[in-house]
Amino acid sequence: MDIVNWGIIGCGDVTEVKSGPAFSKVEKSKLVAVMRRDGDKAKDYAQRHGVPKWYNDASQLINDPEVNAIYIATPPSSHEEYTLAALRAGKPVYVEKPMTLNAASAQRMVKAAMETNQKLVVAHYRRAQPFYIKIKELIEANAIGSVLLARIECYKKPLTEKEMADPGRAWRVDPARAGGGLFHDLSPHQLDMMLYLFGEAGRSS
DSSP, X not given: OOSEEEEEEOOSHHIIIIITGGGGTSTTEEXXXXXXXXXXXXXXXXXXXXXXXXXXXXXXXXXXXXOOEEEEOSOGGGHHHHHHHHHHTTOOEEEOSSOSSSHHHHHHHHHHHHHHTOOEEEOOGGGGSHHHHHHHHHHXXXXXXXXXXXXXXXXXXXXXXHHHTOHHHHGGGOHHHHSXXXXXXXXXXXXXXXXXXXXXXXXXX
């Protein structure tokens, strides 16, 4: 494709400053449609970000002939459903992390990508940030000597009662929608950076 015409399914907070506007700032890439179940919110998003089309039905966005790539930014519970639909429509998918609710679901998504010969990627964008690229260069150049141990720690305070009363935050600790709570939500970036910097994990004997 000469130009990547993105459609976003789930234009919530994560798309406001990170993913959404960026699609129209990259060469040969533009955001042409957004979808949210609440049509008024989808329309508001489209108007504020200069997006020409908006929908309140994911299937309409997926089957829009102008859209040739799909970004899925909904809670993890719907990632598999939308990914499979987009792949079967012949469109590559960029899905937010965590990829989905569990390993079995992720494997079905990967299988569908292979069967449809479409690209499926997860939003582990930190690998492309200059800071982490430089760290990897230093490690590979042996600038700190041979790496014998790598440890990562991630701390997050529990959600407060006020935060738990906010549906925009509370879903992150709802197993049915998010899978594994704050760890499942935050750890993918941390674990991905360990794999990026140090390679695939091995099994201890």
